[in-house]
Amino acid sequence: MPLTVVITGASAGIGRATARRYGRRGADVVLVARGESGLEAVADEVAALGGRPLVQPADMADPAQAEAVAAAAEREFGPIDVWINCAFASVFAPFDRITPDEYRRITDVTYLGFVNGTRAALARMLPRDRGTIVQVGSALGERSIPLQSAYCGAKHAINGFTSSLRTELLHRGSRVRVTVAQMPAVNTPQFDWVRNRLDHHPMPVPPIYQPEVAARGVMYAADHPRRKQYYVGASTVATIWANRLFPALLDRYLARTGYDAQQTTAVPPTGEDNLFTPIDRDPGEDRGAHGAFDDSAHAHSWQEAALRHPATMAVGAGAAACAALAGVRRLRRTVKGAC
Template identity: 75%
Template structure:
């Protein structure tokens, strides 16, 4: 039987790219988001790739709407095997320029949307004692940066919530799994529709990866959920370790570079944002998986590929150590020969 997978935020970006990968497997893909145009285009892609789509309009900040989406999924396809929380929204601005309503809305979607999705999934998975929940996280959930306090706060909260839930599942000996895929900067449409008060067009912190790179990491996490979390992209790993080893130094570095590195030289996008309503609904257009940064985005990640193939990673590490050891021994031999001469 094909897998049944629910993906929130699947009308664009990483969620959209993830839906395509599951479609190639012939999975039942339940597409959940607010924007009808993006969802319908995603459904056409899923069907053309061999999957079985179900479109469900829902705002993940509303627990009742998420529960209704879960009911529709199981009514159409049977038990949910994988639930992927990916929907989010944000605000690009210094904290003191963000209104209370804007901050609350970003938190409701980006944090409580994950809580609502996880609750709906566990309601069905726990009685059956099987299933996997994947939280699509971010390096910014490990190390916060300026201008994205609402998003960073929500991603940190997801990590804490998921760690607490994981211990509860371990306590009861459950075979339901929950894991996190921590992503780097990704070229998604959000940077053209995010709520922004910046003087220039927002951009992901370089280096930037294509959504397909992130999607492969998300699917791998769903297939191998026993690990606590997966890091996608070398910059994600570097960010985590830099924050652990030298957080004060990183604070000063981000204070100096974090404003400019998140803006292009272009004018900001239109005043229309997806914070309170989906852009594809108001404009009636589909935005796809990619944003406007194709020219600078990487389609591959060596680190992510190695993390999906631990045997290859171990071989590469062993080869690297052997090469380094051989180099040291060669230098020592040459030095000894020179001394004898």
């Protein structure tokens, strides 16, 4: 029997790249997002790769819509095996330039969207005592940066919520698994359609990875969900460990470099953003999986490859530790030079 997989945020970026991978596996893939043009396009891709798609336009901020997605998935394909939460929204701006309504919307989608999806999945998985939930997290859920306070806060909340849920499942002796795949900076269309109040076009903080790298990490986490969380990309490992060892130093470094590192020299995009209304809602408006940074994005990650090949994990862990230490040394030199 093919797997039944639900992917939220499936119309672009990491969600779309993950849907393609499950299509190649021949899975039944339920594709969830607000933008119908992107959903129809990824459905065609999944079908061409050998999977069976089901398009479900929905806003995961609404718990009733999340429940309707789960019900439709099981009517069409049967029991849900894997539920992947990946939908999000954001605003690039200093905190005092983000309105209360914007902050609420980002939290509703990026945090409560994961809560709503998890609730809908668990309502079906718990009685069967099987199933896997993957939360697509971020290094920014452990180490916040400037200009993304609402997004960082939501990603931190996902970690706290998931840790609490995991202990409850352990208490019950449940065989339902929940894990988090922590992501690096990824080249997705969000930087073209995000609400932006910066002076220039927003960009991910280098090093940047292609969505396919992230998708491989998500699928591996779904296939091996016993670990609490997985780190995808050496920069994720380095960032998290540097923050654990030298958080004050990292604060000063990000205060000095974090604004410029998230902006190109180009003028910011004008027109619509997707905070409240999807950009890809009409035919011909599909944005694909990739963003505007193909020229600088990495298609491979040695750390992610080591994650998928346990025999090399020891070497990878050692290299990641060296990378983290080297990063801390660079931070020290940079901050010292700024003082």
